[in-house]
Amino acid sequence: MRRAVCPGSYDPVTKGHLDIVRRAAGLFDEVIVAAGVNVSKSRFFSPEERLGMLETATADLPNVRVAGFTGLLTDFCRDNEVHAIVKGLRGSGDFEYELPMAQMNAHLADVETVFIAADPAYSFVSSSLVKEVASFGGDVGAFVPDFVLDRLTERAAERTRGA
């Protein structure tokens, strides 16, 4: 069984993420989309909300399942018999960010990191930008599934009311 993990914050999942997950699912027997905690980012959606959106967004992919994790990614890989971490690369900035993590993860566990070149259509798309644009009422409908757009719009309105 060739099992891979696609880790990320997924706050929220974008079409760019889903493109990478779909392509990873074509390369591996099973793909676990694992929503973790990036300590340097503030959250828009709770872990449960992010997992729920990921489940809906990947429901059409039979060899993909969704999980949350809280500790080290390498511990998750060991516990789930995962030997490949799949990451999308949108450009050199992603590579600079990802390479040390890949090297650290290889030091911590018997795990390879596999990079997939992002579809150029999504090379400028990130959850952070999508949240920022949605917060100010901008249209991000091209970059997230429709049901995620609804959740983003609702959350942005709640945050504006609460501010």
Ligand code: PNS
């Ligand atoms: O979508 P993101 O924010 O780039 O995802 C980053 C994430 C959650 C995959 C990364 O921060 C991570 O792996 N966190 C788990 C903790 C960990 O293992 N840290 C050491 C990485 S070398």
